[in-house]
Amino acid sequence: MFLKSDRYISRQISVTAFYAVLILSVVLVLGNIFKEINELLVERRAPISFLGIFVLKLLPVSLVFTIPWGFLAAVLLVFGRLSSDQEINSLRTAGMGLYRIASPILFMGLLLSLLCLWLNATVSPRSKGELKVMLYETFKEDPLRLLDPGVVQSRLTGQRIYIESRNSDDSFQGFHAYELGADEISEWPVGYLYARDVASITPDKEVEKLELRLSGVWLEKYNEEQPIQQGAAGEIEPWILPLAAGKSRRVKANRLDNKQISELLANPPTNLTVEKLAEFDAERIRRISFSFAPLALAFVGIPLGLSARRKETSSGSGMSLGVAVVYFLFFIIADETQGSSLILTKVLMWVPNLACLALGTFLFRRATKRA
Known part of the structure; x- marks a missing residue:
């Protein structure tokens, strides 16, 4: 049964998460624009209008990272405020347990995880591939851009x-x-x-x-x-x-969606080595595992927000940054192990989610006993 308290908490989380994701996405997209603007406008001499296309194609890529982080920040801030205002204690006095109070947020985390799975496994890799093709086609329409004076052109292999x-x-x-x-x-x-x-x-x-x-x-x-x-x-x-x-003719894992990778692994081309196929398989698993970040981080964020008991946004923001960095660090470590063992890489990619689930369960039980 969806209670009034569920709607209240869900609305608080939704609004806060929306603004958090919006701010983080703007920062991440602007960072990528400043990083690539020299290559796009100076070296490749792409038209100014191409920046708009660049932003639209880059947005799904940034949302894969900003949705989990923004949702975590919202959970920490909202539950920290609810705890400090004694609203959580009021709900528990009315007979609601912590798991029941948190259930709509965990369900929201599951929905966001499914959204991230769609973005990560389908939309994001297609956007990367389409961006490369569009940039190449723009360049091919005016090939003399290749010979602009005063610029070292490095686009030819x-x-x-x-x-x-x-x-x-x-x-x-x-x-x-x-x-x-x-x-x-x-x-x-x-x-x-x-x-x-x-x-x-x-x-x-x-x-x-x-x-x-x-x-x-x-x-x-x-x-x-x-x-x-x-x-x-x-x-x-x-x-x-x-x-x-x-125009790169090499098949790259980050430009193929999961369906294309599965088809490639089922019928591998003769020019791809076993190591390269393992890299494609690891990329597919990484996308699936990373997509469950909103749900996994919510398990940790809810009890951490309850323990913060502060209204200050700096506490929740700093805590979300620390948790997100540790979570993402595991995926970086997993990527570094791809050359040594595919099995180890796959295990490490699921460690962050399992660790968040275990830590969240422990923190929930401890919070229940303290109440």
């Missing part, structure tokens, strides 16, 4: 491009191209090309490439076991820059 200046007729001066090799982790490039002038540029969108006509060319080839190989050429035509190289 295995290459770094730098242009000194651009003329009014869209020709360039001072063309520098560094070849990094397939792994891109070497400290030194494996090759270098300099051209005094880029006299002609032919964008070819059908085959996704730029054909350049270079003049005043200087070439260098580096090899640790051999002397530097150098050479000069009056002209090179065409010099090909493959645009498709800027």
Whole structure:
């Protein structure tokens, strides 16, 4: 039976959680915008309108983290206030136990967990994949953005491009191209090309490439076991820059939803190693486990809020930050163990939820005995 007290507590939690999630989401989205704005607007020269699309696609990703954290903060603040105002004691005097008082909030945590599961397993990975595709398509519509002067372009796999200046007729001066090799982790490039002038540029969108006509060319080839190989050429035509190289062709776990990952694991491609398949499986389990954060954190947050017995928001905010950091830390540790043991990784990913359930049960019993 849904009592008036249930509606009262649920309304308090809902309003507080809404504002907490809103504030945290704005902070997280703005942080990501400031982090990526240089690459989006300077290096990739994306239009300003793309920032709006970027925010919309990034919002589901941020909600996966802000919903559990905001809900935890709301639980701590509201139950701390109810406890300090003796409202919890009044309900218990009327014959309601702590578990009964907390039941609508735990049910709300379950509903939020299902929402997070949908976001985490379906919406968030699709948003990441769609954002990458949209950014690539925007770039492909105007491939000359790749050659904006004064910016080191790093979007082509295995290459770094730098242009000194651009003329009014869209020709360039001072063309520098560094070849990094397939792994891109070497400290030194494996090759270098300099051209005094880029006299002609032919964008070819059908085959996704730029054909350049270079003049005043200087070439260098580096090899640790051999002397530097150098050479000069009056002209090179065409010099090909493959645009498709800027679009990652590797299958990444964070851009596939759980259904796609399950299908991939059922029929694995031949080019994926056992270690890579284990990484996909671990990502699928991590999403499911992490989605139950609102319910797990509510088990801990309710008795902690009762024990705080303060009206100050600083107490609840600080406590929610500490609990959330410890909870998220377990997932970071689990991610670090992926290379050693898949079974250990899966176990560690469920440890935070089980630990919150055990700790919450202990704190509930202790609070019941103290009353």
